[in-house]
Amino acid sequence: MTAGSSHDGRLLVPLYVHPAVDPAAWRAVAAAGPARVAGVVINIADGPGDAFDNVFAAGAEEVRAAGIPLLAYSDTDYGRRPHADVVGDLLTYRQWYAPDGVYFDQVAGHAGALPHYRRLATAARAAGCGTVVFGHGDHPEPGYAEIGLADLLVTFEGDWEAYREMTLPLWTGRHAAAHFCHLVYDVPAEAAAEAAALITARRAGVGCAVPGSGDNPWSTLPFELSALQTQG
Template sequence: MTVSAPRLLVPLYVHPAVDPAAWQAVAAAGPALVRAVVLNVADGPGPAPDPAFTAAAAALRAAGVTLLGYVDTRYGRRPHGEVVAEVLTHRQWYDVSGVYFDQAAGHPAALPHYRRLATAARAAGCGTVVLGHGTHPEPDFAEPGLADLLVTFEGSWAEYEALALPWWTGHHSADRFCHLVYSVPDRLARAAAALIATRRAGAGCAVPGGGANPWSALPHGIVPADATPTLIR
């Protein structure tokens, strides 16, 4: 059986003025490799438009890469109106075409809340809705019309190696799932991509970084914009 390599969902949590080469590299990779980029200005859209993020977002759109505005839902504890207001702000300031609802609750009682959020996001013009559970939620979160993509793993490489998939994931297309893995050594980059694919996640991201913000590093598979090509003789 042939397993397709997952496209990248990139949480690029570094300021474009701090690491412009990283943003340029993701744009250069284009939509053939990058399914979407999560735009996270300040754990959300921030208090005012940031010109550096505006320019970076424009470059990614020009390259055909889907942009997702980051919104923290605090496991369902943030009020509906507060969350939707940030979705609208992302749309207005950075012209994102989707939303990444992070810290999404995964228990059955939270389903109505996330159904309303998804409906509001789509009404606001978000063509892509992603729920960042970070672990496998209850099966009903994979219902049609709720989220286009479920992030069902976010953690270290050591944790990912030990992951056991629940039975219900086999009843859905791989395109519905995403696995985000950090602390992946360079020597294991290909092994990580292969494991993501064999675990039927159609989107994923493996990064070498760790610590408080592992997502400030470029994913494995994307060549830095300032890298010098190696001459093979």
């Protein structure tokens, strides 16, 4: 998965809305294509759910057919969730929806958890995942950026006000911007351009800024795709 700036079309989209609820959102993402969307995180129920979903599978296939990588969401509970349970999520996703990679969420950031996440990354690649994303939500210890671990680190996930106050650790400057992603929600429409510029200025090669808030802000699309959703 390659990456450019957040405002030239390279977005990581957490698409946490069922295609039966908002089919226009799924069509909009597919219509944007891989030139603008670096990947889509699919998430049925904080994981693959209890049973195969035909409607969800059809939505996922539409996005995949557009050439956009699908990333399966799996919660790691900051290292507390057993390795077998996390890998079980991934294998179920692979069987049902054939994602291209995995988005491990709630990833711990302390050095003591590194061996656990090395094992998870190794298991994911052994299961056929071409892309491994670690969703820290904050800057972890520098060791998490080591070569061969995760392809992408989500080093910010939070609201717009918190993002405006964020500072970058110096160690991030030793790595390519394509290694980092910032996910920002509760962004006012009038601040959309500012958010995109700030993501780029902070050397996050992949990003996403959405207007949504509350329990599931990722049920809304990034501003860059909202026009496509209306057209859909």
